[in-house]
Amino acid sequence: MLGTDVKVEAKIVVDTSSVLSDLISFARTGKSVLSEIAKEPFVRLFAPPHLIEEVQAKIPEICNKKKLDATTMLQAWRHLLLPRITIANINDLLSLTMGLLVVGERDRKDVPFVALAFSIDAQGIMSRDKDIIEQPEIRTWTMGSVRRLLTVFKKGSFSFFVAADMLLPLLKVAFKIGTSILKTILVVARGIGRFFAGLARNVFHTLSGLPNWLKLLLVIGVIIGILYMIVNEGARRKALDFLQAMSQLISACLKQMYDRLKLFLDAIGPFIGFSVGSLFVLSTNIEHSIKQLQLIQKTS
Numbered sequence: 055m056l057g058t059d060v061k062v063e064a065k066i067v068v069d070t071s072s073v074l075s076d077l078i079s080f081a082r083t084g085k086s087v088l089s090e091i092a093k094e095p096f097v098r099l100f101a102p103p104h105l106i107e108e109v110q111a112k113i114p115e116i117c118n119k120k121k122l123d124a125t126t127m128l129q130a131w132r133h134l135l136l137p138r139i140t141i142a143n144i145n146d147l148l149s150l151t152m153g154l155l156v157v158g159e160r161d162r163k164d165v166p167f168v169a170l171a172f173s174i175d176a177q178g179i180m181s182r183d184k185d186i187i188e189q190p191e192i193r194t195w196t197m198g199s200v201r202r203l204l205t206v207f208k209k210g211s212f213s214f215f216v217a218a219d220m221l222l223p224l225l226k227v228a229f230k231i232g233t234s235i236l237k238t239i240l241v242v243a244r245g246i247g248r249f250f251a252g253l254a255r256n257v258f259h260t261l262s263g264l265p266n267w268l269k270l271l272l273v274i275g276v277i278i279g280i281l282y283m284i285v286n287e288g289a290r291r292k293a294l295d296f297l298q299a300m301s302q303l304i305s306a307c308l309k310q311m312y313d314r315l316k317l318f319l320d321a322i323g324p325f326i327g328f329s330v331g332s333l334f335v336l337s338t339n340i341e342h343s344i345k346q347l348q349l350i351q352k353t354s
Contacts, residue, residue, distance in 0.1 A: 063095075063096060063097065063098055064096060064097045064098070064177045064200075064203065065097075065098050065100060065174055065175070065176040065177055066097060066098070066099055066100070066176060066177055066178055066179070066180050066195060066200065067099075067100050067101060067167055067170050067171045067174075067176050067178070067179045067180070068088070068099050068100070068101050068105070068139060068179075068180045068181075069101070069105070069164070069167045069179060069180065069181045069183055069186060070105055070108040070109055070112065070163075070183075071181055071182040071183045072088065072180045072181055072182055072197065073088065073101075073105065073109050073131070073135060074109065074112055074113075074116060075182055075197075076088035076089075076135065076197070077109075077113070077116075077127050077130055077131055077135070078116065078120065078122065078127075080126075080127070080130045080134070081117075081122040081123060081126050081127045081130070082122070086130065086134055086135065087197050087201070088135060088138075088197065089134050089135055089138055091197065091200055091201065091204065092135075092138035092139065093138070094204050096203075096204055097200065097203075097204060098140060099138065099139045099140065099180075100139070100140045100141075100142050100170060100174060100176065101139050101140070101141055101142070101167070101170070102141070102142065102143070102144060102166035102167060102169070102170045103141055103143065103166075104163070104166040104167075105139070105141070105166075105167075106136070106141065108163070109131055110128075110131070113127050113128055113131065142170060142173070142174060144166065144169045144170050144173050145173070146173055148172075149169045149170070149172040149173035150165070150169045152168070152169065152172045152191075153165040153166065153167075153168040153169030153170075153172065154169075156168050156189050156191045156192070157185055157186060157189050160185040160189075161183075161185040164183060164185050164186050167179055167181070167186065168186065168189070168191075168192060171192050172192070176192075177193065178192060178193035178194055178195045179192055179193075179194050179195065180194070180195045180196070180197065180200060181194050181195075182196075
């Protein structure tokens with residue numbers, strides 16, 4: 055299960071091919087899948103500054119070739135997509151070197167995207183570019199695969215937090231009632247213990263203040279009484295019956311409190327079991343996706 059301060063977020067680099075494909079779709083249908091993905095709290099899109107140069111240079115060429123409205127596409131790029139993409143510079147030489155080694159020989163224009171993925175420890179690159187898709191070092195995503203990942207996160211997390219909101223008050227009430235009953239049992243048991251301990255202390259205190267000759271008489275009397283109970287079956291039985299009655303009374307009180315507690319727990323048990331089971335099942339998808347992202351990041 056997840057902690058409350060853990061933020062689940064996939065860092066994905068978007069390249070020029072994905073952005074242009076989405077802009078073409080927007081110019082034709084008025085819908086942008088990439089902007090919808092970027093709105094989700096579970097994913098954050100990154101790109102190097104090189105993306106801005108390439109997209110703005112390619113839009114007129116694409117519009118002329120596909121007979122699309124260049125103004126519509128430029129406005130969608132500047133106001134719909136670009137504000138939702140984090141433009142990040144690559145400042146470390148190691149990431150640039152890795153980018154050159156991975157795709158530099160195939161297409162040097164792809165180096166900034168691969169280098170940025172290494173630099174920010176991204177979970178992959180969203181691309182339609184064959185040179186990026188065929189490199190083995192960094193995972194590549196399509197828009198469809200990212201949307202499926204987000205569906206898992208959204209359904210799982212929504213159900214998880216709704217179930218948690220229902221479960222936590224129930225657990226709090228159960229905890230308070232259960233602890234109150236247990237506290238009562240402990241108070242009663244402690245009271246019985248204190249009664250006998252106080253009785254013993256008072257008897258001892260009283261006996262210690264008696265004259266020695268009276269103490270001796272009491273000791274002799276106790277010994278005679280014990281011997282009498284040993285010899286006399288009727289007296290022995292009465293003493294045993296008295297002790298047994300006291301123990302049964304105490305046991306009955308404690309058992310009644312225990313039965314009340316058990317009855318309460320049995321009543322709320324199915325609700326707690328259902329809620330905990332739901333939390334476990336619904337959070338499995340999130341945990342599985344997190345492990346996949348961590349494995350991808352570790353492999354990268």
